[in-house]
Amino acid sequence: MVFTTDSHNAFAERRFLIVDDFQGMRSMLREMLKSCGAKDIDAASNGNEAIGMLEKNKYDIVLCDYTLGAGKNGQQVLEEAKFRNLVGLATGWVVISAEKTQDMVLGAAEYTPDDYIVKPVNEATVRARLLKVMARKETMQDIERALKSNDYKRAIALCDEQLAARSPYTSDLLRMKTNLLMKSGQNDKAQAVFEQILAQRDIPWAKSGLAKIHLLNKDFETARRLLSEVVESNRTYLEGYDLLAKTLEEAGELDEAQHVLARSAELSPNSMMRQRSLGEIAQKRGDLDVAEKSFRKTISLGEFSVFKTPGAHLGLAKVCAEKNNTSEAIRVLGEVHKHFDDPEAALHAKVIEGAVHSKSGNLAEARKLAGEVAAMVKESAARLPAHITLEAADLIMGTGNKDAAADLLKIVVQNNHENKQLIEDVKKVFVKGNMEEVGNDLVESSLQEVVQTNNKGVALAKEGKLDEAVTLMRNAKSMMPNNKRILLNLAYAMILAMKKSGRDNSMEREARECLERVHKLDPGEKLYGEYRAMLEALASS
Amino acid sequence: MDASQASEAPDMTMFLASSIHDMKNSLSVLTGFMEDSLSDAALREQPIYKKMAPMFYEVKRLNDNLLELLTIYKVDRKFYPFDLAEHAVDDLMAEIEHQSGTLLNTQNVQLELDVQEGLYWYFDRDLVMGVISHALNNASRYTRGHLRLAAAEVDGFLELRVEDNGGGYPKAMIEEGIAVNRGVSFNTGSTGLGLYFSAMVAKMHKNQGRVGEIVLENGGKLGGGCFILRLP
Numbered sequence: 001m002v003f004t005t006d007s008h009n010a011f012a013e014r015r016f017l018i019v020d021d022f023q024g025m026r027s028m029l030r031e032m033l034k035s036c037g038a039k040d041i042d043a044a045s046n047g048n049e050a051i052g053m054l055e056k057n058k059y060d061i062v063l064c065d066y067t068l069g070a071g072k073n074g075q076q077v078l079e080e081a082k083f084r085n086l087v088g089l090a091t092g093w094v095v096i097s098a099e100k101t102q103d104m105v106l107g108a109a110e111y112t113p114d115d116y117i118v119k120p121v122n123e124a125t126v127r128a129r130l131l132k133v134m135a136r137k138e139t140m141q142d143i144e145r146a147l148k149s150n151d152y153k154r155a156i157a158l159c160d161e162q163l164a165a166r167s168p169y170t171s172d173l174l175r176m177k178t179n180l181l182m183k184s185g186q187n188d189k190a191q192a193v194f195e196q197i198l199a200q201r202d203i204p205w206a207k208s209g210l211a212k213i214h215l216l217n218k219d220f221e222t223a224r225r226l227l228s229e230v231v232e233s234n235r236t237y238l239e240g241y242d243l244l245a246k247t248l249e250e251a252g253e254l255d256e257a258q259h260v261l262a263r264s265a266e267l268s269p270n271s272m273m274r275q276r277s278l279g280e281i282a283q284k285r286g287d288l289d290v291a292e293k294s295f296r297k298t299i300s301l302g303e304f305s306v307f308k309t310p311g312a313h314l315g316l317a318k319v320c321a322e323k324n325n326t327s328e329a330i331r332v333l334g335e336v337h338k339h340f341d342d343p344e345a346a347l348h349a350k351v352i353e354g355a356v357h358s359k360s361g362n363l364a365e366a367r368k369l370a371g372e373v374a375a376m377v378k379e380s381a382a383r384l385p386a387h388i389t390l391e392a393a394d395l396i397m398g399t400g401n402k403d404a405a406a407d408l409l410k411i412v413v414q415n416n417h418e419n420k421q422l423i424e425d426v427k428k429v430f431v432k433g434n435m436e437e438v439g440n441d442l443v444e445s446s447l448q449e450v451v452q453t454n455n456k457g458v459a460l461a462k463e464g465k466l467d468e469a470v471t472l473m474r475n476a477k478s479m480m481p482n483n484k485r486i487l488l489n490l491a492y493a494m495i496l497a498m499k500k501s502g503r504d505n506s507m508e509r510e511a512r513e514c515l516e517r518v519h520k521l522d523p524g525e526k527l528y529g530e531y532r533a534m535l536e537a538l539a540s541s
Numbered sequence: 542m543d544a545s546q547a548s549e550a551p552d553m554t555m556f557l558a559s560s561i562h563d564m565k566n567s568l569s570v571l572t573g574f575m576e577d578s579l580s581d582a583a584l585r586e587q588p589i590y591k592k593m594a595p596m597f598y599e600v601k602r603l604n605d606n607l608l609e610l611l612t613i614y615k616v617d618r619k620f621y622p623f624d625l626a627e628h629a630v631d632d633l634m635a636e637i638e639h640q641s642g643t644l645l646n647t648q649n650v651q652l653e654l655d656v657q658e659g660l661y662w663y664f665d666r667d668l669v670m671g672v673i674s675h676a677l678n679n680a681s682r683y684t685r686g687h688l689r690l691a692a693a694e695v696d697g698f699l700e701l702r703v704e705d706n707g708g709g710y711p712k713a714m715i716e717e718g719i720a721v722n723r724g725v726s727f728n729t730g731s732t733g734l735g736l737y738f739s740a741m742v743a744k745m746h747k748n749q750g751r752v753g754e755i756v757l758e759n760g761g762k763l764g765g766g767c768f769i770l771r772l773p
Contacts, residue, residue, distance in 0.1 A: 024570070028573060098562060098565065098566055099562060099565075099611070118667060119565070119566070119569045120568070120569030120570075120572050120573055120604070121569075121573070122572075122573065122576060122640065124636065124639030124640050124642065125636065125639070125640060127639075128632070128635065128636045128639060129636075132632065168629050168661070170627060170661065171626065171627040171663075201663060201748050201749065202747070202748055202749060203625070203663070204625065233747065234623060234625070235619045235623075236619065236620065236621060236622050236623055237623075267620065
């Protein structure tokens with residue numbers, strides 16, 4: 001690499017932001033950038049100031065120190081900037097830090113910096129690294145643009161184009177391509193790419209990717225074997241630990257799952273997400289001390305993060321209640337209302353508050369809250385996550401309003417008729433209200449109702465009555481917006497209808513939304529990729 | 542460790558690691574300052590310039606040693622974020638050349654770069670840069686004015702060579718170089734750390750049953766000592 005006037009121009013054309021809490025470092029970096037040719041340089045001394053400048057201006061390159069004193073750290077500034085779209089796809093983000101940490105190298109994939117420079121920083125390094133980042137950004141720009149507009153097909157085609165031209169970013173491109181294949185439901189093709197890479201070289205991300213496909217196919221044995229190999233030879237590879245923990249959890253091996261998560265949380269002590277997962281699994285196992293500690297850590301780590309969610313507060317409240325610390329549980333639930341402007345979280349907090357009172361023997365208060373919850377969920381129950389509806393039903397059942405509870409349980413069953421574990425949990429709530437038989441009957445008839453609707457829709461489609469099929473499934477969807485089978489059949493009916501009578505933008509959008517919802521509910525669903533490809537074929541015809 | 546034990550015997554390794562981190566920060570300010578001053582053309586004519594050159598070498602050495610200590614500590618505690626990724630070899634070489642520019646200039650050493658074109662390889666960039674920079678620093682001390690930095694694919698390995706035109710390694714050193722790959726060390730004092738670090742980095746790089754290694758030999762294109770890092 002020769003540093004010519006070209007490189008000088010590359011710096012002169014771009015706008016830079018330096019973020020560092022240390023005045024000496026800010027002016028040193030500024031001088032370095034200037035002698036590389038940069039003219040347009042701003043600086044911020046803390047996270048909030050940086051966010052303020054990113055709100056106002058468009059930067060091409062951000063150089064951000066990892067430690068920024070009190071408040072947000074460098075990673076949190078990056079996450080917030082990306083999450084709030086304050087930086088575009090073309091912006092290069094380089095983290096500067098006294099030492100390399102695992103968090104920087106392998107955080108959540110979308111929120112990793114483009115590069116990191118370990119101190120001491122000198123001009124040669126800054127110049128070389130920034131030029132590389134700029135060149136890479138230029139190469140990936142089109143692909144990322146296609147990705148942003150959800151045009152996976154085009155993004156994959158662009159990856160192939162670059163790969164064929166023997167790009168210097170081969171491994172980035174392969175990683176991107178497999179990611180895109182999985183996102184668009186083409187897991188078989190992704191698997192082939194992973195296997196091809198692994199035949200050449202043992203690469204942790206490729207092996208983890210392959211394991212992920214086996215996990216989605218519920219082949220826990222193979223996933224577990226591959227991931228154990230990954231972490232065995234890469235002792236600090238966080239993604240490997242995360243996936244291994246997930247595999248173990250799904251396979252029902254909770255003890256080992258917690259053990260693995262504890263290791264990954266230890267390796268990345270600033271990861272809010274890992275602390276929360278550790279808390280959740282410890283809570284599931286009844287390891288209340290670890291659960292409490294992890295949830296408290298999650299809350300403190302999340303203080304300045306855009307990704308904070310009420311999950312840790314809610315989990316902590318439950319743990320405190322289990323430990324018979326009623327007053328602390330109530331206090332923590334109060335925090336939810338204070339820190340989160342989120343109706344779903346407020347409802348969930350109320351459900352838990354009712355359960356806490358019920359457990360501590362304050363039945364009058366529990367009954368009052370149950371009444372409020374019943375009124376709140378009436379409209380929204382079908383759209384709520386099943387576990388919240390289930391908990392609400394449990395509270396309402398326990399405080400005596402059996403009919404209202406049964407209505408909610410029916411909604412849970414209808415939206416999740418293929419989820420055996422959840423249906424078992426539903427039955428337990430019926431047992432709690434001494435309604436075992438009524439419950440069994442209701443579960444049975446609700447299941448039949450769903451199956452019949454689906455069959456009827458399929459029959460109509462077969463007879464060529466596609467409009468009728470679409471109408472029927474649409475109605476079913478409004479009752480059961482989270483039922484995977486209904487969503488799939490509705491999408492399929494719409495695809496057939498469009499094949500017959502031509503494209504229709506609003507129907508195409510509706511079908512796409514159904515499929516995306518399916519993918520979110522179950523990333524392993526194979527029909528998703530198949531139907532998605534059909535939709536794409538329609539769109540390009 | 543329980544609490545009573547902790548109050549009696551502090552965990553020395555923790556202390557050492559955090560002080561190293563701290564010292565590294567101070568040194569990085571110091572190197573930055575010296576590098577800046579040394580590249581100032583006006584200073585070249587001043588008598589102080591001649592004194593600063595060896596000072597700079599020593600400061601670089603301190604920095605390298607601390608970095609190596611800290612990395613060894615982290616690897617030992619299974620905390621080092623080993624980051625195996627594909628890199629352009631010529632980019633790496635260019636970066637190393639630029640990084641060691643000030644040092645070699647002040648010592649009037651010529652560096653010749655010989656890199657096979659279009660070569661990409663998987664390695665942890667920071668670790669490999671650490672090893673090669675250290676080897677260059679070392680060679681700059683023993684060379685008679687010429688160094689050669691070469692990179693090529695040889696028998697399925699990436700071979701990085703640092704060669705000098707000095708008197709070559711003594712026999713004991715070369716044997717030490719063989720032994721350190723096998724984890725046996727005769728511990729020859731000050732050279733121990735750098736060699737141990739380099740061998741550790743080499744061994745961390747594995748691919749399909751093959752493991753990296755370091756080799757010390759005499760000869761090469763310049764006829765002096767050769768330090769070789771081979772990565773699978």
